[in-house]
Amino acid sequence: xxxxxxxxxxxxxxxxxxxxxxxxxxxxxxxxxxxxxxxxxxxxxxxxxxxxxxxxxxxxxxxxxxxxxxxxxxxxxxxxxxxxxxxxxxxxxxxxxxxxxxxxxxxxxxxxxxxxxxxxxxxxxxxxxxxxxxxxxxxxxxxxxxxxxxxxxxxxxxxxxxxxxxxxxxxxxxxxxxxxxxxxxxxxxxxxxxxxxxxxxxxxxxxxxxxxxxxxxxxxxxxxxxxxxxxxxxxxxxxxxxxxxxxxxxxxxxxxxxxxxxxxxxxxxxxxxxxxxxxxxxxxxxxxxxxxxxxxxxxxxxxxxxxxxxxxxxxxxxxxxxxxxxxxxxxxxxxxxxxxxxxxxxxxxxxxxxxxxxxxxxxxxxxxxxxxxxxxxxxxxxxxxxxxxxxxxxxxxxxxxxxxxxxxxx
Ligand code: GDP
Ligand code: MN
Numbered sequence: 001x002x003x004x005x006x007x008x009x010x011x012x013x014x015x016x017x018x019x020x021x022x023x024x025x026x027x028x029x030x031x032x033x034x035x036x037x038x039x040x041x042x043x044x045x046x047x048x049x050x051x052x053x054x055x056x057x058x059x060x061x062x063x064x065x066x067x068x069x070x071x072x073x074x075x076x077x078x079x080x081x082x083x084x085x086x087x088x089x090x091x092x093x094x095x096x097x098x099x100x101x102x103x104x105x106x107x108x109x110x111x112x113x114x115x116x117x118x119x120x121x122x123x124x125x126x127x128x129x130x131x132x133x134x135x136x137x138x139x140x141x142x143x144x145x146x147x148x149x150x151x152x153x154x155x156x157x158x159x160x161x162x163x164x165x166x167x168x169x170x171x172x173x174x175x176x177x178x179x180x181x182x183x184x185x186x187x188x189x190x191x192x193x194x195x196x197x198x199x200x201x202x203x204x205x206x207x208x209x210x211x212x213x214x215x216x217x218x219x220x221x222x223x224x225x226x227x228x229x230x231x232x233x234x235x236x237x238x239x240x241x242x243x244x245x246x247x248x249x250x251x252x253x254x255x256x257x258x259x260x261x262x263x264x265x266x267x268x269x270x271x272x273x274x275x276x277x278x279x280x281x282x283x284x285x286x287x288x289x290x291x292x293x294x295x296x297x298x299x300x301x302x303x304x305x306x307x308x309x310x311x312x313x314x315x316x317x318x319x320x321x322x323x324x325x326x327x328x329x330x331x332x333x334x335x336x337x338x339x340x341x342x343x344x345x346x347x348x349x350x351x352x353x354x355x356x357x358x359x360x361x362x363x364x365x366x367x368x369x370x371x372x373x374x375x376x377x378x379x380x381x382x383x384x385x386x387x388x389x390x391x392x393x394x395x396x397x398x399x400x401x402x403x404x405x406x407x408x409x410x
Pocket of ligand 1: 052054059060061062063064068070108109110111113115128138139208225227
């Protein structure tokens with residue numbers, strides 16, 4: 001599960017990591033007043049203090065997309081807010097259709113001397129959490145990794161001992177922190193590592209971590225977090241009621257949320273062949289074989305080992321809610337699953353499915369490959385319901401199914 005930047009900042013602040021103060025708004029009408037509040041709260045001039053307006057969406061690359069704007073007046077703040085709330089944000093992480101922006105963060109602006117990257121994630125290769133840090137922050141870490149991999153430090157974290165202070169200090173020096181910055185950076189690294197473990201994170205990222213330009217009170221500048229991203233391990237969420245409350249359904253694909261309610265694992269993809277499969281491994285190989293035969297899967301959908309008729313009916317509704325779907329491949333291997341249940345689900349789904357023009361039944365080609373437990377009964381049932389399934393083609397095996405569905409959609 002992902003959360004918004006404004007929520008991530010609160011987690012950081014609660015963990016003792018310094019973050020500039022901020023407020024959230026949902027309409028441009030609140031912008032002018034909020035600009036003044038944020039500037040005043042931070043001890044800045046409410047008529048020309050630096051404030052940052054930032055779109056709150058679960059996608060990065062906002063800066064380059066024009067959805068992080070520095071403003072110096074209530075008027076500029078309102079213009080930035082109006083722009084962000086009325087345009088879809090298209091960044092390198094959203095796809096060309098972009099995403100809607102419903103919330104904005106107004107944060108006290110800071111003068112930046114240097115930007116760093118700091119994150120903790122799980123490294124599957126070593127089976128440990130690792131701290132990742134770079135003095136080339138601000139930009140995407142993937143770009144740094146490609147152009148200058150030596151600029152990225154990786155430090156394994158002991159599963160019991162956690163991140164050790166000496167490790168954090170070593171990283172701070174290697175990143176080039178000086179004087180009072182060193183202890184500030186060390187404190188932040190240790191706090192982030194503790195937060196990562198305590199909240200069952202999959203990613204805890206601060207990008208950028210910054211040093212402010214020197215000022216009277218801070219001759220070495222201050223080390224601050226000005227953007228943060230968290231990803232939590234869904235399998236650990238049951239023990240974090242506080243994190244569950246941060247879930248924002250507006251940021252999720254609506255079909256994926258419906259699927260969850262019915263116990264289906266559904267992930268929307270870009271292609272035009274809908275897949276209905278029982279078992280995650282089978283779903284993966286079904287997508288592979290579709291691609292092998294020149295097709296593009298529209299989704300990953302695993303109805304699970306013990307799906308009910310209702311779940312299968314819902315699965316069809318979800319697949320067909322994607323207007324890009326031009327054909328469906330059902331690939332079932334009945335181990336625990338009874339093929340007759342799937343067949344009943346297919347027939348019921350066809351009988352109850354309403355097309356936009358008011359007619360019932362599936363219009364797109366439907367290729368069904370059934371194998372395994374009670375398969376004869378399942379096949380019989382489909383045959384006897386042929387009038388409800390005019391677009392049905394039975395497949396002999398997986399290759400036959402993939403060939404049939406691929407040629408049906410071109
Ligand atoms: P992202 O592009 O979605 O990762 O959004 P960020 O919050 O990381 O902002 C992108 C960039 O905007 C940062 O790398 C900074 O260079 C700049 N930025 C963000 N906040 C401030 C600020 O308070 N002051 C200044 N000078 N620049 C900022
Ligand atoms: Mn960022």
